[in-house]
Structures are given as structure tokens and as C-alpha cells.
Amino acid sequence: MPSITINGRSLDFTPGQTILQIANANGIEIPQYCYHEGLSIVASCRICLVECMAPNPKSGTLEPFMGGKLLPSCQQTAVDGMVVMSDSPKAVANQKAVMEYLLINHPLDCPVCDQSGECFLQDYSYEYGRGVSRFEESKVKNPKKDVGPHVYLYSDRCIMCTRCVRFTREVSGTAELLVQGRGNKEEIDVFPGVPLDNELSANVVDLCPVGALLDKDFLFAQRVWFLRETAGIDPLTASGDNIWIHNNEGRVYRVKPRANPAINKWWITDEVRYGWKFVHSEDRLRSPMRRQFGALVECDYTKAYDDVVDALRAAVAAGKKTALVVSPMLTCEDAFALAAFARKADPNAILALGHVPFVGTDKVFPAGAREDDPKAFKMYAEKAPNARGVKRVLDSFGGEVLTYDQLLPRLGAGTGSSDINALIITGNYPADWVANDFLAALAGKFVVLIDTLLNTLVDKASVVLPGATFAEKAGTFENARHVLQAFDQAIPVIPMAKSEGQIALDLTAVLDGQPAPREREVPVVIETTRGQVAAGAQVALPYAQPFVAASIRRQMAAAFPALAVFADGVRLPPEPPRAQSGMKMVEL
Ligand code: SF4
Ligand code: FES
Numbered sequence: 001m002p003s004i005t006i007n008g009r010s011l012d013f014t015p016g017q018t019i020l021q022i023a024n025a026n027g028i029e030i031p032q033y034c035y036h037e038g039l040s041i042v043a044s045c046r047i048c049l050v051e052c053m054a055p056n057p058k059s060g061t062l063e064p065f066m067g068g069k070l071l072p073s074c075q076q077t078a079v080d081g082m083v084v085m086s087d088s089p090k091a092v093a094n095q096k097a098v099m100e101y102l103l104i105n106h107p108l109d110c111p112v113c114d115q116s117g118e119c120f121l122q123d124y125s126y127e128y129g130r131g132v133s134r135f136e137e138s139k140v141k142n143p144k145k146d147v148g149p150h151v152y153l154y155s156d157r158c159i160m161c162t163r164c165v166r167f168t169r170e171v172s173g174t175a176e177l178l179v180q181g182r183g184n185k186e187e188i189d190v191f192p193g194v195p196l197d198n199e200l201s202a203n204v205v206d207l208c209p210v211g212a213l214l215d216k217d218f219l220f221a222q223r224v225w226f227l228r229e230t231a232g233i234d235p236l237t238a239s240g241d242n243i244w245i246h247n248n249e250g251r252v253y254r255v256k257p258r259a260n261p262a263i264n265k266w267w268i269t270d271e272v273r274y275g276w277k278f279v280h281s282e283d284r285l286r287s288p289m290r291r292q293f294g295a296l297v298e299c300d301y302t303k304a305y306d307d308v309v310d311a312l313r314a315a316v317a318a319g320k321k322t323a324l325v326v327s328p329m330l331t332c333e334d335a336f337a338l339a340a341f342a343r344k345a346d347p348n349a350i351l352a353l354g355h356v357p358f359v360g361t362d363k364v365f366p367a368g369a370r371e372d373d374p375k376a377f378k379m380y381a382e383k384a385p386n387a388r389g390v391k392r393v394l395d396s397f398g399g400e401v402l403t404y405d406q407l408l409p410r411l412g413a414g415t416g417s418s419d420i421n422a423l424i425i426t427g428n429y430p431a432d433w434v435a436n437d438f439l440a441a442l443a444g445k446f447v448v449l450i451d452t453l454l455n456t457l458v459d460k461a462s463v464v465l466p467g468a469t470f471a472e473k474a475g476t477f478e479n480a481r482h483v484l485q486a487f488d489q490a491i492p493v494i495p496m497a498k499s500e501g502q503i504a505l506d507l508t509a510v511l512d513g514q515p516a517p518r519e520r521e522v523p524v525v526i527e528t529t530r531g532q533v534a535a536g537a538q539v540a541l542p543y544a545q546p547f548v549a550a551s552i553r554r555q556m557a558a559a560f561p562a563l564a565v566f567a568d569g570v571r572l573p574p575e576p577p578r579a580q581s582g583m584k585m586v587e588l
Helices: 019-025 089-103 120-128 163-170 203-207 270-274 301-317 332-345 387-397 404-411 436-441 456-460 500-511 549-559
Strands: 003-006 009-012 049-055 062-064 083-085 144-146 151-154 177-180 187-190 213-215 228-233 242-248 251-257 289-292 295-298 321-326 350-353 363-365 377-379 420-426 446-451 463-466 475-478 484-487
Touching (some): 203 213, 203 251, 228 484, 301 321, 321 332, 321 387, 321 404, 332 350, 332 475, 332 500, 332 549, 350 404, 404 420, 436 456, 475 549
Parallel strands (some): 321 350, 420 446, 446 463
Antiparallel strands (some): 151 213, 228 242, 289 295, 289 463
């Protein structure tokens, strides 16, 4: 294998790799602005220039490469035996010169800039810049612009790396952005009357290495150094896109793409980026409720759970059918715990996959690209993250397992005749999804609703149990390409709500005759495993052991050979990166 030496470290490389790619892959920092793995290479910012030596092909002696000129490491492919220095006096002088040049017109507004704390210009100023500015003239002030529904452009902060322009041409294929003007009047802009408005538009905010492109939704919302990163999976569509959920003190502030070249590359859709708002909706269900004299009234978990278990027992005793409808918005672990409870309460319980919403058709970006093109990005019409995972889990239980379309006639939709007497319905959809035929078919049945948002099903429910959104639980989703991916819990469950899996474990404990926690003072112990937020179980005490996704996965694998993949075949998210500060702490 060919090898190269960068800053004294000898490294093997694959032919075709550039110097910067080798450095990045091996944790060697060479400053870079315009280079991005997912975009074409333009080598325009010039901060990555390095000094190179290479063996003379005839004599084999090491000589200055290309006459000793500094070369852009992002563009220069590596040559076997090459010796590269990004820390030589010549390379460092260039880094300082580029930084000084970029800062000439840059405003000193870090204290009010959203990018502060995750800004390459700020970081490189500290590492490669000068401590003082020699520029005494007036700065050119380029304007601020509203370029699209999600994005502001602060042109005065732009360093003209053109990442954003290349994104709209090479990835979204929509080409709304352009470079206009020349010299210090050069600016990024949109074409007249054509806003930056496409399904992937806000990815340019992540791409911008400085604070020039800003997310309207996150503007002045939170300083980034207060945010905790939690690894998540797209909770709204079948894409399985990898995301970071940025949160602080129990609130989600933004969702960003988590790079995974095999799934979503470096991008997410705006739908996934902004679709988390229902987590903090005013319409969240916040207490168990039971129907008394025709009206739903708030109650404690003990009464609600007793009602559920009594109704299921009564249905079985009367020779009637019971059913469990597991929403495709739930995790595989939730589905397993719920199905295990349903089959324990009634060995013949019908298990059904809930409604899987579709909106429009699948879309591939850029338009016209083939789906199997390694650079193409796909947006899914299927608006549920885990239909395949839930189906996989329910199928493993055997017995009567239905799709939503098969369930409707069994409930009596259209005919009015049904042998199902009691059913548990789970929701967790970001918006009301219930169709009129489903609602009508519930008349006269004992309906237990486990859901997160107020919706039309609540009016039909005999018992309502408040569930937990994707951000409040850990678990596993199986995407449209059948990739099983685990994700971590980002924030605690809101007070008095519980994850659907926890509700299932509690109901199983009640079915087994275990006393309510108040009577036996259960200490709440959360297994020390990644992905669980300890505060999640504190307000509404669990009746059974706390629901821990990792241990449920082990139970799943042990219970059914068809679920053996959950023992070790589930992709776990990476540990969130830890920021390493080179700054010395000063005791005041
Ligand atoms: S707006 Fe940001 S991404 Fe676009 S050219 Fe300027 S610095 Fe680069
Ligand atoms: S990163 Fe190499 S020139 Fe910009």
C-alpha cells in the first residue's frame, strides 16, 4: 500500500485520495473552509495549502514537489513517498495571511452571532490567526438578506467558500444560490424572485463554516455551548436518516444531520429538521384519563391500569376478541413490550400494525438522479419511521397479525359487525391521522388509547394513557432499506407521561397482581446504559422495572429466534463528540 508522511506521521492511503482526505481520516488537523466531503473540490479558500516534497521518479531522492510551491491539500492527490508539511514556516505564514485577509471585512460580532462556538473562522483565528488586526480602513458592509423560508444570509460574515452554492447545484439540484459581483463586493445571492425554497434548503446552514447562513428557527434561541448532542434517527419518515438532537434542560432546540455515508450522507430534509416541534406542543396529553359517566376525567395510573386489565379480562371471559394496534411511529422495543402484554392478557389477541401514512411520492435529489447513484439523496413518501420494525416484531409473536387495512374490516368498518370487544391503540403521530371509517368502527368497544397528542381518538377512548415522543425515549427503528438503527433518549419524558414500553411493562405487572408502587415504595433504578435519561422515570413511577431499551433488546433476542438480530445486529449510534479546548482555564 502506498504511504505518505504528513507532519512527521507516516500514513497508508488508497490511490486517488487527496492529502487533506488522508489527514482528515487520520485526525491530523489541516485548516479547511471550502472543502467538504459531499461536494466538488474547488480549492478556492487557500487556507489548506501545504508544503510538499516527493521522490524524484528517476533518482528516487526527495525533492520539493511542483517547484516547492505551496499546494492546496484538498485538491492535490497523494503520491507514494510524499512528505507533506502543514506546519512548516511557509505553510503557517500562508495560514496567517489567509486568516488576516478573511478577517479584513468580517464584522467583530461573535458575541451576537449564532455560529459562535461552532465557527471555523473563530476556531482558526484562535489557532492560526494573528492576535491583532493591521487593517485601519473602513470595513465593507455587505447586506443581510432573507433568502428563503428557513434561511437568513448575513453577507458581511461570508468568506465566499461557495459551499452553499455548490450544494444547491450538486445535491438539491435546485441552483437557487449564486455568486454575484467581484472583489470585495462579491456576494452570495438568490436569483431575482427565486427564494432558497427546496426540501433540503436548510442544509446550507450546516455547510456554512461561518455564521453567514443562519437558521431562522434557531436564531438567537440558545448559545451552542449549552447544547447537549444526542444521537437520534429520523422519527418522521422511513428514511432512517441519522440526526443529532440538540437539547438543553429538557428542551429540544434543533435537529441537525449526523453524517452517515451509507444512509443520509451529510444531509437531512427540512421536514425532518423542523418536524420535532410537537414534542413541546401545548396539545400533549399530560395525564392518564378514564371515562366516568360518559366523560373523560383525569385519574391516577392505578385506576387507569386497573380499568385496562379488567376490560381485557372481561372480554376474554365473554369469549370476545381483543386487539392491539401498534403504531409505526413506535420503536421495536415498545412494540415487543406491548405485544408481550397483549398476548399475556389474551393469548389469542390480534396484533396489528397501525396506519402507515404516505404523502406524495418518493423524491430523489438532484432531480433526474438514479436512486442507486452514490451521490443521490432520497426523500421518502412514507411518513413513519418504523413500519418494518414493528411488523418484524409482531410477526415473531405468531398468531393473528394484521395490517391496518386488514384490521379495518375486522373492526366492522363498512359492515358494523365485529367480534373485537376491547382494543389498545397506540398513536405517537406528529399530527392527527385518524380516518372517519376507523373512528366509526370503534363505537361500542372498550378503547385504550396510548398517545402523545390530543386528537379525535381521545373522544372515543375509555382510557387514555399519555405516551412519550421519540426524543423522550431510546429504541430502535428499521428504515425502508431494512437497516435497524438504535438511538438514544435525548430529554426526560414530560411529567406524568411514560414511554409506551414502560406502560406495557407496568400493565404486565398489574396483570401479574403486583401492587402499585406507592404501596411498596419501589426505588427507581435506571440501568447504567447508554441512551437512557435517568430523570425520565421520576415523576410517574413505574409499576414494573424501568423500561431500558438495551435490556429489552436482549429479551427480544432471547424470546424469539426471528429477533436474534437485536442481540448484536443493531447499529448503535456513536458517542457524541467531546469538544477539546486548547484554552487554559484561568482561576479568577
Ligand atoms: S454563505 Fe457561508 S457557505 Fe455560502 S459562501 Fe458564504 S461562507 Fe460559504
Ligand atoms: S480547503 Fe483547500 S483550498 Fe479551501
